[in-house]
Amino acid sequence: MNGITVGEALVAELRRRGVDCVFGIPGVHTVELYRGLAASGIRHVTPRHEQGAGFMADGYARASGKPGVAFVITGPGLTNTLTPMAQARADSVPMLVVSGVNTTASLGKGIGHLHELPDQLGLAQTVALISEQISDASGLDPAVDRVFHRLASGRPGPAHIEVPLDVAAAGYAAGPRTPLAPAPPTDPDLIRQAATRLAEAQRVVILTGGGAKRVETGLRALADTLDAPVVQTVNARGLMHGHPLIVPASPSLSAVRELIENADCVLALGTELGPTDFDMYATGRVTAMPGLIRVDRCRDQLSRHKADLAIHDDVDMVVPALLAAIPTKKTKGGGAKRAALTRAAAWNEIGADYRLQVEVLNAIRDAVPSALIVGDSTQPIYAGNLYYDHDRAGGWFNAATGYGALGYGIPAAIGAAIAAPSARVICIVGDGGAQFSLPEIMAAVDENLPVTFMIWNNHGYREIAASMQDVGVTVIGCDPSPPDFSATAKSFGIPFATTPAEPDAVARALREADRLDGPSMIEVTAPKFEHRKD
Template sequence: MPHRAELSTGEALVGLLEDYGVDTIFGIPGVHNVEMYRALPRSRIRHVLVRHEQGAGFMADGYARATGKPGVCFTITGPGLTNILTPLGQAWSDSSNVLVISSALDIRDSAQGRGRLHEMIDQHGAAKAVTALNFRCYTPKDVRDAVAAAFAHFASGRPRPVYIEVPLDLLKEPAGDGWTARALPKRPSPNAEQIAAAITKLNAAKTPLIILGGGALEASTAALAIAEKLKAPIITTTAGKGAVPETHPLCLGQVMAREGFWTLAAQSDAILCAGSELSETDHWNDAMAIERNLIRIDLDPAVMARPHTAEIAILGDARESLELISRGIKDRKGPDKASFDMGEPDALRAMLTEVLGVIRKELPEDTVICSDMTQIAYAANEVFPVSVPRTWLHPVGFGTLGFGLPVGIGAKFGVGDRPVAVLIGDYGIQYTVNELGTAAEHKLPIVILMWNNNALGEIRDDMVRKGIQPNAVTLMNPDYQMLARAYGLNAEQPKDLKALAVAIRAALKAEGPTLIEMTPRMVHG
């Protein structure tokens, strides 16, 4: 590399990210962002070359969800940015800290309609739709300030993605001074009077209920202390699975989609909800709302006002708030086990539950499981017990097909030696199947559990329920065993549940990724 008297802005950017603790970046170099890559070989940051920018965004999301640290991507102008918008939307809706840094056209050429490579009328505006903070930089100082704002947001606010775009000519400009990490704020502490009011209401309650969302994943000890003192049942959202062990006798798990949830909520005289929007994708009943006896804890003030009515609205970190509340809760007598009528499962749910039972038995408790939009994962949201925080990663809000595989890859880069598994369908995997190459290249021992029913099963069943003749829901699948081996993966197609268990045990010990193709024939023969 020729001698450079001063770092360029692109080079200084890499050093600044390193100062903020970034150890992994997912991305694809291109002619429009190579200046971001000039300093990477000299840094301690690991770069993961993905097969598509959508994969980069999902991997950063998986890294963020599994570790609690921000996931970072580099992308290019135009199609690079549009390709990564889907993962940004997923991170936005599911509260995940993802940072996307993109190049943009030269300042003098921006949106002038001159037919430049990758030109967009408003690239920044496109990213604004799915990010909490978004910046277009014009000077080196703008870049430093934008990165500082991003990490201040990640440290103190509701987790959500941030977008920074740096024009091509700016990336090459001399960086100047001041490229060091700045002090970061902490999350806001809750109001003492509101904490006292919550304690009073909970101690007086005869039928308290606790709901834990994804914002309460770090609050397990305090949440359990409150529940055990009050003898209160705990319900989690899908994002909150693992906030407390679902094997705990007071934990009912994710039952919000069941009709009995609203009865339980109506009968409760104090509902303590921490870190959840209580959105449609939590309970699938947008006609219902909790309108009394609700105590909400959240980092997002807007959550307090919609659509449910909070009697006590506590703005603050869930862990600190629950710890303060737990100190004031009095022990009471009562049953130390909660019950909930899940109803009789239909034939499909019963079969999927049987398969999931084998998977749960064979995967270690701390396995990070990255699921997709597929029938087996929908069943697992309710019946698959999770006991460790940040080990159930599901595309709840945006509901993106293809999420599971790249998210699993990103999670594996984040958690190191801990096991990672992917739960995905035969249709969904084809959205991001190219990332099998990324997993194989890095010899990641990921257990890929693919449910193959040769159909868009959930859509087909929904058509039947709505009186629509099923159409456009069957497909010609590839030979997944051959496809996996073409990418250099191990591949298994167990014939029964016993063989499934054996395949999972072998995959956990394999040197690289393993695709385990599961079918209904495993159960039915």
Template sequence: MTTLLPTTTDGHGSVGTDAASTADVTPARGVCLTGGGALVRALAAHGVTDAFGIPGTHNLEIYRHLRPHGIRHVAPRHEQGAGYAADAYARLSGRPVVAITTTGPALLNIAAAVGQAYSDSVPLLVVSPGMPLRHPRQPTGLLHEMRSQTDALRGVAAFSHRVSSVDETGAAVARAFTLFRTGRPRPVHIEIPLDLLETIEPAGAVRLAPPTGRTAADPEAVARAADALYTARRPVLVLGGGARAAAAECLALAERLSAPVLTTANGKGVVDESHPLSLGVSLHSPAVREWLADHDVVLAVGTELAESDTWAPLPPLTGTLIRLDLDPAQMYTGPRADVPLVGDARSALGTLLAERPGTAASPALPASRAHADVAALRTARDDETRTRDARWLPYLKAMREVLAEDAVITSDSAQCCYYGALPHLPLSPSGRYLHPTGFGTLGYALPAAIGAKTAAPKRQVVALSGDGGLQFSVQELATAAQLGHSLPVVVFDNGGYGEIRDEMAARGDAPAAVDLPAVDLSALARAYGGHGTVVRTPEALAHALATALVTPGPTIVTVPEETPR
């Protein structure tokens, strides 16, 4: 009997042969594959070209098929790092990517990254083996055994799908990509029983996610929104991460209405932050929140308007609230919308712009007045925190002068990031700022920078972190060194967990467990195969950053901060 060889793409559009699968297909039974082969075939069919993960005893059948199907692989040093890297890759590129773990502890290691991706609406696909199909419910002591992987991942993912046949594997992948393409992007988990990974069964043709688009907002609701906006005396736009694909439409509408623009952390840079209508990431400012409450129409696009965006309860809005979101659930959670718009942001905003082509030529406030109001509010915002934020401003200004317009900054849950860079490091739509909002994980910046650099190797990528957060994932310096990409890691070192230290002091408590022994981060970087330096002035930071951007491998640039010890 002749054995048929399944054909695969090599990642560049040419067709090759999966030599590892030569025994998996027979003409008598049609296409037969192992569970691992069916999984990787389905991933490649949906456009996956890159994967992050760590091989283990139970997932080797997945790894066997990656190269023949043209899927490149990056191996971080910890599964949480794999998850953060994949998260950043997906945010930056918009392309599908997969994170691979083995069973048990490996899957739990990536759970924090899955939770972060859920919070920030990132289409992360995690695949793992699971216990065998007929594994007894009573524990047997099998390697990596746990009561239920799917129950654990359901708590942080949109869904966790355990397949029961080789053919179902392709359907599970199609289900994941249908969610990614049509609904609010969320992370998902696919579990393949470890015995099924090695089992050869009929797989049928590849199942593909249907080529359906995202929902269009109701035309009558769009018309109501247009009436409210075009007759508003003082309209304002609040843009979240869901507005990113509609950056041009957001700017056009803001300029037509002379409407100031606020963004959340995930919406940072959707409208150029140097634009005279932009207030940037300012929802945390008491002055800005009070100002926002007094507007007669607020258009919120792709944002939950959550406490993680405002850092305090949002004050009651006295005017009309229009909420535009892809997720219908946002219309009955958070602030109640007077005009709910459920659908694709770019489509709905395009319709809004076309609704009354000439009626907004003379907005309620002249553009010059709106620009002056925004400038005054920026000053009021900065005055509130001038004492706290002053330590970072000269360094952030030095970074901005060195970085290209389209540079990517990956961020951590560190004071230098959420107090410093979010409001004070301006970006345009061509740049990106990737921040772990909502879930607020630590250790995101370094592995996320690796993922961003994998997705866009020709763009400048800089990780920005504190010394405490960096040490959650500092082992990924080894990954960065292995890849050889130029990767600056700017670390503001305040000797521990500065935010928690300040919160303890504000409560009148004696600081406890927040002061960390000094670490020679430069020496640590060199030990991992990278580079390191310490700078004490903004000018020195600018020079070190410029050098690190053209030096292969990671470079830790440490900026010491004074601490209260």
């Protein structure tokens, strides 16, 4: 790569490592990053806000399994991207944010340069798993090696590289390379111990998190071998759709907790056992997990919850190893019955309002099979996070858990559509959350992406208003007026339909949208929450 700038060399290095799309808004502080972009073969998608760039990178990563990459400017570009980085960290999503920064000599001086921050690198380090500055022309290679090594090992999350203006324009010089060390093999003794315990147990329950979403075939075989119900957290939804052993319901529900607590061995695969998955109602009660065997690629996560046996490794390595080590398939011992009883009890537990919304989700799934459903914090997403059986592994994700950032759904759906061009993408957002990032729909127009933006319009922040009213607080600030979504869609130049929040009606509207090329919008009119007026 002789005779090129550091900025050009960075783009070439990203391409060499398999990056095929960058989400970014060019600025004067990233011009040198763009010098080599047009000829690199890397696709560039322009969001309307740097927060959108970060959320697009997140959606791309979840749909592809590869790190999503965002290019942002110094200062406000980086700070606008911190929220997506925090969401990615909470949900273990691999993301790389590349930012500019002011000239090397000016850093930390506080003399009023454009977009200046007191310590941009330090600010990024509060959220990123790793944050590197390329401080000179030969610093590119080792910095990129360190960043990609971190992205490939341990718990996934956001990483950051910043390039000072003067360094980005300087001639590239090769620096020392650090080869990626191969991952150590799975400890065979731990596998044998786990296999023995699982084979001897009579009432195994498997808990699955996002770390298991790419091992569906092996998980199905393991569940069948152990005759074990499989409980899905939010980030595992879509695994083993329709299987008699599946429990597509939140471990926060009492019915699911009872199933887990009555097990004699619990196998937890790739889940952090976090409060928004396991205690959504904030009861403060930790579910007992008898005979817990825990598998996770993050050593820190393994240390946070006491387990009878902890295996530090990728789930996709451990599941086939367990299958090979378990001697014989168990005789059917009631696993399917335990799963069915739990499904029925959980379905009753979520209540009539949420059941109706899950019926809408079921109608959406059946109208457009194997779609990617990307959501924001809104009523049908809350309902689905409690109980919903999606039909595509990794095809249900949203920002209503973990960090819980509003404005996520629309740009994340765009990133997912870039990553999975053959899939239909359905974005479900509320009228309130949609207003955080509505302009990003124009990026879907620019790219002609097959995304249906479904706006669940109940004219306000229903969940917040109900929460305020429940604790005796006068409801205020929860009734922002939504725009005319029909006029908004017309201004975007995309097809529009409106439908009541009824399963058959929503399915009809969605089937019509599915016949169209490019993006479209459906407004689902839901009842407004009529709170008390004190």
